[in-house]
Amino acid sequence: MAFPFGKWVLIDRMPEEPVIAFVYLDHHAGPSAKGGLASDLALATMPTRTIRLSPDTALSELSASEVHARHLPAQPDWLAHYGKQPDPESAWHRDPLLAGKFHASHPDDIQTLVHDGDPRRMRRGPELCWVRLQRIDRAPTRRLTEGFEPSRHVYLAELLNQPHTLKSVSRGDRIKVISVHGLPYPLHVTDEYLGEREHWKITPCDKCGCSESFDPPSVMAKLRFPDAAPELEIQQFTSYCPNPNCNGLQLLARL
Ligand SMILES: [Zn+2]
Numbered sequence: 347m348a349f350p351f352g353k354w355v356l357i358d359r360m361p362e363e364p365v366i367a368f369v370y371l372d373h374h375a376g377p378s379a380k381g382g383l384a385s386d387l388a389l390a391t392m393p394t395r396t397i398r399l400s401p402d403t404a405l406s407e408l409s410a411s412e413v414h415a416r417h418l419p420a421q422p423d424w425l426a427h428y429g430k431q432p433d434p435e436s437a438w439h440r441d442p443l444l445a446g447k448f449h450a451s452h453p454d455d456i457q458t459l460v461h462d463g464d465p466r467r468m469r470r471g472p473e474l475c476w477v478r479l480q481r482i483d484r485a486p487t488r489r490l491t492e493g494f495e496p497s498r499h500v501y502l503a504e505l506l507n508q509p510h511t512l513k514s515v516s517r518g519d520r521i522k523v524i525s526v527h528g529l530p531y532p533l534h535v536t537d538e539y540l541g542e543r544e545h546w547k548i549t550p551c552d553k554c555g556c557s558e559s560f561d562p563p564s565v566m567a568k569l570r571f572p573d574a575a576p577e578l579e580i581q582q583f584t585s586y587c588p589n590p591n592c593n594g595l596q597l598l599a600r601l
Contacts, residue, residue: 352434528555553594
């Protein structure tokens with residue numbers, strides 16, 4: 347799950363008493379929560395527990411009425427010592443696929459797979475580059491055969507590194523980025539790619555579950571069937587998974 351930055355949460359620590367804590371970003375130690383035992387009335391002003399969070403930490407957000415009933419402040423005073431905090435309302439900090447992947451000191455910066463297209467077509471592999479997420483846009487949704495939630499939006503981001511070999515983008519460019527089930531990093535996408543997203547179904551990779559690709563499927567089909575007559579529309583094909591750490595297969599089918 348995503349870290350609920352800026353919120354009070356209850357962390358169950360059976361068999362011990364649960365902790366009520368405020369979720370914040372420690373620029374050295376990462377996502378954390380600070381507070382005290384649920385019975386401790388001074389847990390906001392004199393916290394006694396600090397818990398480092400992982401995406402698996404079992405926690406639940408307190409409701410507004412619980413926060414009110416416990417006289418918890420919107421922000422505890424000690425938060426001022428921890429520098430710039432992630433905006434709890436920004437969609438990328440609520441995206442479970444991105445939880446724990448942001449730069450510790452720059453909460454909106456994340457390493458992203460940036461590319462010029464399918465490495466098989468371009469003869470250039472993707473590069474891992476830092477981008478700064480700035481804005482969210484709605485995007486065409488991929489129809490998936492699996493039960494997991496497809497990503498419904500695209501993040502607009504500034505490319506912070508100069509890529510070593512890529513030719514289609516350079517430092518300072520605004521690029522579009524999506525979070526992808528199965529991929530360890532978010533993926534750079536083009537408008538052409540997004541434009542085909544609703545017209546092709548991808549059966550996620552049989553090994554990692556990745557449900558997107560580098561190129562628009564029509565471009566991939568042309569590369570794989572260069573001699574197909576123009577009036578013949580390729581209906582489906584298999585492809586290697588775009589995940590650099592995976593050698594599984596995806597099935598792409600026109601809808
Ligand atoms: Zn895979």
